[in-house]
């Protein structure tokens with residue numbers, strides 16, 4: 001009947017794993033936050049619960065061949081206990097800890113000799129002031145745990161601006177504000193047995209800290225930089241012992257690349273691969289965590305542009321399908337089954353083709369239709 005996969009998390013990433021799981025006859029179930037969420041809608045065998053409760057994790061993994069994740073907020077002690085009980089946890093708790101805590105991540109990357117922005121652990125306003133004396137204001141300050149989509153990241157010009165975080169207690173991460181030319185991401189998948197395959201390095205564009213757009217491959221990327229970025233991803237995957245997909249967010253500067261952060265799961269920067277690669281990041285993640293031979297990561301077209309649908313004026317963006325599909329038959333639309341809220345990641349559109357500008361134009365226009373913006377007369 002095929003392998004059984006268990007995934008922690010009920011959002012769009014688990015939902016997008018469902019499609020290749022169905023094709024490969026992998027029985028996938030998710031530990032979900034709500035019975036009607038993005039993943040539960042398409043994975044019928046999905047219990048509601050929380051990974052903070054080991055009983056919920058035990059229920060999820062009963063009879064499963066592997067436990068994997070769509071987010072990293074899972075207590076390491078629970079995962080170690082499950083491993084001791086014979087559960088295959090992929091990625092394992094030690095690897096995952098580098099994606100859970102940005103301070104720990106910076107320490108590990110330093111040990112691996114991977115280039116990073118200058119950073120410091122901040123326990124007091126005085127710590128931040130002395131760090132700023134070295135790198136200059138403004139400084140980037142991050143909450144080490146639990147941030148996503150720019151929540152937990154601030155650009156600050158004085159210690160007062162983080163007094164609320166300081167009052168919460170616990171250390172913070174300070175980083176120099178990197179004068180980046182653009183942001184890149186390198187994705188690689190690694191099996192427990194060690195095989196690795198990477199996709200071409202992509203360019204990502206964040207707006208208000210949220211991924212808005214991804215172009216594959218990163219336009220005009222110097223071969224040396226591409227090689228450096230891929231090499232960093234492989235070094236981290238191997239050095240930390242990652243299994244499954246690893247996404248390494250990076251800043252390209254005039255001098256080279258430095259690592260921003262890590263994710264050990266399919267990542268927004270890899271959504272293009274569903275429609276733009278022989279093997280998508282979601283299929284590859286499943287293959288990797290089940291220790292199956294990895295798929296070809298070659299591009300199926302010269303360019304792929306992925307644009308996120310972040311909020312919509314429509315109550316239900318799928319009501320725009322007739323207009324969108326008539327106008328852009330080449331657009332690949334992915335909606336996540338989430339209720340509309342301002343700025344919320346509701347879906348994405350990918351367009352692949354021979355001409356980058358055309359792909360970007362069409363993907364942008366298709367997303368505008370999903371947002372409820374009327375195409376102008378001349379566009380029609």
Ligand SMILES: Nc1ncnc2c1ncn2[C@@H]1O[C@H](COP(=O)(O)OP(=O)(O)O)[C@@H](O)[C@H]1O
Nearest residue numbers: 140147148149150151153175176177178206209
């Ligand atoms: N040290 C930095 N220098 C300049 N920009 C940064 C720095 N760190 C983060 N950013 C900006 O903020 C965005 C979100 O930061 P990140 O650490 O990736 O947080 P999240 O976990 O929310 O994705 C980055 O994609 C980048 O645009």
Ligand SMILES: [Mg+2]
Nearest residue numbers: 149249260261
């Ligand atoms: Mg990020």
